[in-house]
Amino acid sequence: MIPWFFAGPAAALFLIFFAYPLAASFVQSLQTTDGGTVEWAGAGQYARLLADPSFLQSLVNVALILIVQVPVMIGLALVLAYVLNQSWLRFRATLRAAYFLPAVTTLVAYAVVFRVLLKTEGGAVNQVLGVQVDWLNDPFWARVALIASITWRWAGYNAVILLAGLQAVGREQYEAAAIDGAGSLTTFRRVILPQLRPVVLFCSITSTIGTLQLFDEPMVLTGGGPGDATLTPILYLYQVGFRQFDFGYAAAIAWVVVALIGGLSYLQFRYFGRERS
Amino acid sequence: MKRALVWLAAAAGAVVSVIPFYWMIVAATHDGGELFASPPPFLPGGELMANLADLEETIHFSRVMVTSVWTAVVYTVLSALVSAMCGYGLAKYRFRGRGALLGVVLATMMIPFQVLLVPLFQMMASIGWVDTYQAIIVPFLANSFGIFLMRQAFMDFPDELLESGRLDGAGDLRIFYRIVLPCVRPQLGALVIFTFMGQWNAFIWPLLMLNSEERFTVPVALNHLIGLSHVDYAGLMLGAFLATLPLTLIFLLFQRQFVSGLLGGALKG
Numbered sequence: 001m002i003p004w005f006f007a008g009p010a011a012a013l014f015l016i017f018f019a020y021p022l023a024a025s026f027v028q029s030l031q032t033t034d035g036g037t038v039e040w041a042g043a044g045q046y047a048r049l050l051a052d053p054s055f056l057q058s059l060v061n062v063a064l065i066l067i068v069q070v071p072v073m074i075g076l077a078l079v080l081a082y083v084l085n086q087s088w089l090r091f092r093a094t095l096r097a098a099y100f101l102p103a104v105t106t107l108v109a110y111a112v113v114f115r116v117l118l119k120t121e122g123g124a125v126n127q128v129l130g131v132q133v134d135w136l137n138d139p140f141w142a143r144v145a146l147i148a149s150i151t152w153r154w155a156g157y158n159a160v161i162l163l164a165g166l167q168a169v170g171r172e173q174y175e176a177a178a179i180d181g182a183g184s185l186t187t188f189r190r191v192i193l194p195q196l197r198p199v200v201l202f203c204s205i206t207s208t209i210g211t212l213q214l215f216d217e218p219m220v221l222t223g224g225g226p227g228d229a230t231l232t233p234i235l236y237l238y239q240v241g242f243r244q245f246d247f248g249y250a251a252a253i254a255w256v257v258v259a260l261i262g263g264l265s266y267l268q269f270r271y272f273g274r275e276r277s
Numbered sequence: 278m279k280r281a282l283v284w285l286a287a288a289a290g291a292v293v294s295v296i297p298f299y300w301m302i303v304a305a306t307h308d309g310g311e312l313f314a315s316p317p318p319f320l321p322g323g324e325l326m327a328n329l330a331d332l333e334e335t336i337h338f339s340r341v342m343v344t345s346v347w348t349a350v351v352y353t354v355l356s357a358l359v360s361a362m363c364g365y366g367l368a369k370y371r372f373r374g375r376g377a378l379l380g381v382v383l384a385t386m387m388i389p390f391q392v393l394l395v396p397l398f399q400m401m402a403s404i405g406w407v408d409t410y411q412a413i414i415v416p417f418l419a420n421s422f423g424i425f426l427m428r429q430a431f432m433d434f435p436d437e438l439l440e441s442g443r444l445d446g447a448g449d450l451r452i453f454y455r456i457v458l459p460c461v462r463p464q465l466g467a468l469v470i471f472t473f474m475g476q477w478n479a480f481i482w483p484l485l486m487l488n489s490e491e492r493f494t495v496p497v498a499l500n501h502l503i504g505l506s507h508v509d510y511a512g513l514m515l516g517a518f519l520a521t522l523p524l525t526l527i528f529l530l531f532q533r534q535f536v537s538g539l540l541g542g543a544l545k546g
Binding site: 006100 | 280284286291292294295301314315317359360362363365371372374378381388389391393394395396398399424450478481495500502503514517518520521524528529532535536
């Protein structure tokens with residue numbers, strides 16, 4: 001009985017608040033409440049979803065972020081981590097803290113700040129740049145704004161994780177590379193990067209999951225608009241489930257997101273996770 | 278020369294990183310109308326107290342802060358306790374169902390919690406928990422990430438110490454409380470910070486659960502402020518600043534635990 005004294009509370013909580021809703025959600029995803037009564041929709045629910053222009057647009061939007069923002073951000077974080085790890089860098093601790101600060105801001109708070117900074121009429125960004133860009137109401141610029149704010153929030157966070165990985169690389173390996181006459185770029189590419197592989201994997205998987213679950217920023221920054229230009233699957237889930245009260249349809253959206261996260265994580269694991277021979 | 282350029286680039290990037298914070302403070306201390314004047318203000322103004330009074334009047338921001346702090350503290354304490362206990366059970370005892378429980382812990386880490394939103398919402402509605410504090414505290418108390426983190430910490434804990442505790446006649450609970458927990462204080466500290474941060478920032482679930490203004494947490498209140506027909510931008514920036522303040526202070530005081538909490542043992546083993 002003693003082991004269950006320790007593990008029991010968590011197990012009970014998982015059973016009630018995870019296992020049961022998870023099963024319920026799957027059953028629900030096969031039901032529709034169209035027309036007021038609960039009816040079985042089966043796979044038809046998913047067929048309807050995959051023909052829904054708003055949902056497809058939300059997938060395109062996150063795909064865009066996955067293809068453009070995630071690699072750029074992780075590349076940026078790698079360079080940052082490498083630079084912040086240099087012993088000759090003055091005010092190193094201050095610089096590190098400055099880069100990490102965005103990671104501790106409340107998501108909603110920073111989205112609110114960006115919303116005010118990017119205001120078209122008299123917003124500070126337009127004024128400083130001397131332009132009249134309609135950041136949040138033009139489909140193209142709204143995406144740019146969303147991508148820029150996510151990058152601002154998460155690049156430093158990834159840099160700190162990569163930095164911790166860099167610090168695990170032994171001093172002697174840099175020295176060995178230096179003796180072999182490798183420049184800093186070669187050392188970085190041939191010695192450092194291969195050892196960072198697991199950490200890069202961690203960053204890319206967490207960023208992928210974060211992107212597919214994106215909600216706070218588009219909700220506060222643009223509300224998914226204009227049109228569906230910054231709509232994300234989870235924001236759509238929120239609208240469908242809690243504004244239109246089509247619970248079954250919302251559950252189906254969630255399960256597509258689960259499948260995508262599983263699939264993409266698996267692919268990344270295969271790609272980055274393999275050992276170097 | 279090359280180093281000087283790298284340093285300049287790094288410093289410029291750091292400025293970009295910090296500037297929205299700085300602007301937040303500037304904006305919070307000006308009159309709302311001045312924020313969009315040409316040129317916009319670059320130095321803090323003298324309207325902080327007036328803005329604070331406005332914010333208090335529109336949404337009782339002091340109450341919002343108190344609600345956020347206390348729900349986050351209650352959640353953090355209970356959740357850390359549940360996680361530490363479960364992690365300890367998984368790491369130090371062999372029992373039937375252990376493998377299954379570990380499987381559930383790993384599965385919850387991989388499955389996005391949004392899948393649970395609809396059924397959890399209905400569950401809360403059916404037990405009458407909508408618009409209560411327990412609705413934003415109880416359902417996520419078993420935190421798989423924390424359990425995993427604590428399990429890793431306890432795996433490294435030497436069994437000899439547990440044995441010597443038993444020889445001294447201490448019961449399992451006493452050993453856990455007196456010997457084991459104090460030894461994993463660093464990991465526990467990281468977990469506490471991580472959990473607090475998660476609850477402080479939580480948005481979608483409290484947004485669904487909390488309907489009355491007097492129960493709003495900080496993110497819900499900020500979202501509510503943008504939705505008002507007349508948006509008070511200075512108040513909004515002040516709210517954003519106050520929302521960010523606690524985590525920033527914790528970060529500056531406990532940088533090491535903060536970072537290891539976010540890493541969550543990702544780099545270990």
